[in-house]
Amino acid sequence: MTVARSVLLFLLAALAEIGGAWLVWQGWREHRGLWWIAAGVVALGAYGFVATFQPEANFGRVLAAYGGVFVAGSLAWGVVVDRFRPTVWDIVGAAICLAGVAVIMYAPHK
Structure with missing residues (x-):
């Protein structure tokens, strides 16, 4: 449930x-x-x-991971609101960013 809550908070942010x-x-x-x-x-x-409601206590980690969410979210916003048409490279770049989010936030850090 913690990962689902975190993802929801990233989407709201x-x-x-x-x-x-x-x-x-x-x-x-x-x-x-x-x-x-x-x-x-x-x-x-x-x-x-x-952002303060993220389960992760480290501000730097949360903000760094959110950067990847922001990249993908900005492209998605452009598609939905401004009728922007991303290239395949926009999509690949956003996928790389989201993979980075997963590693930063959800990989074991102990």
């Missing part, structure tokens, strides 16, 4: 961080206004709290 960054992007670069930016800042703040 990705949604908050990537969604927050996207809202700021939309507010500023696409001129949608300060409310979009404010919502993005709130979502980015939520990301910071979600």
Whole structure:
């Protein structure tokens, strides 16, 4: 159950961080206004709290692993929200990142 909880927390963190960054992007670069930016800042703040619920106690390990989730999640966000079409190399790169997440977070570290 701990791995499932950890994966769920990574997914929630990705949604908050990537969604927050996207809202700021939309507010500023696409001129949608300060409310979009404010919502993005709130979502980015939520990301910071979600990460604290990871079962792993080492901040550096959690943040390093989350980097791989962020890479894959950003590509997925682009596909779903912005109709981005990743290349095979985008997908291979994201898979490598997720393999790194699995090693960093779930391999025995004793």
